[in-house]
Amino acid sequence: MEARLGCGQLDDEEFLRAFEECKLAHGTFHHADHIRLAWIYVNRLGAEAAQQRLLTGIQKMAVHAGAPKKFLHTTTVAWARLVAAASGDRPADESFSAWIQRHPELLNRDLLGKHYSRGRLETEAARSGWVEPDLAPL
Numbered sequence: 001m002e003a004r005l006g007c008g009q010l011d012d013e014e015f016l017r018a019f020e021e022c023k024l025a026h027g028t029f030h031h032a033d034h035i036r037l038a039w040i041y042v043n044r045l046g047a048e049a050a051q052q053r054l055l056t057g058i059q060k061m062a063v064h065a066g067a068p069k070k071f072l073h074t075t076t077v078a079w080a081r082l083v084a085a086a087s088g089d090r091p092a093d094e095s096f097s098a099w100i101q102r103h104p105e106l107l108n109r110d111l112l113g114k115h116y117s118r119g120r121l122e123t124e125a126a127r128s129g130w131v132e133p134d135l136a137p138l
Contacts, residue, residue, distance in 0.1 A: 003032040022064040031109045038083040047084035074126035
């Protein structure tokens with residue numbers, strides 16, 4: 001599976017700055033960019049701080065884009081945890097490109113379907129807080 005990075009032309013610093021300042025061009029922030037963002041935060045801040053930074057930033061971006069309902073708390077946390085788990089064996093100097101080649105399953109947007117039953121991630125409870133997986137642990 002190929003990484004479709006809408007922000008791939010930006011280096012990590014430019015990407016973080018544009019994300020945090022809500023300056024990413026509309027329609028350029030794809031699933032692979034979410035994974036890259038989580039990877040950067042996990043590797044710089046650790047799993048727990050990365051999760052909080054992602055929750056704050058993605059919610060801010062959704063509000064800024066005029067689509068606050070697109071923010072899904074459980075989905076954001078689940079992806080952050082999957083990225084953190086896959087980053088445990090990462091060599092210190094490994095690039096995102098090399099890392100994602102070793103973990104291509106994370107590019108599958110439907111991966112959470114192995115952990116959550118259909119519709120569970122779209123509930124108000126999952127939108128506003130953490131909901132445990134009901135099919136398989138993360």
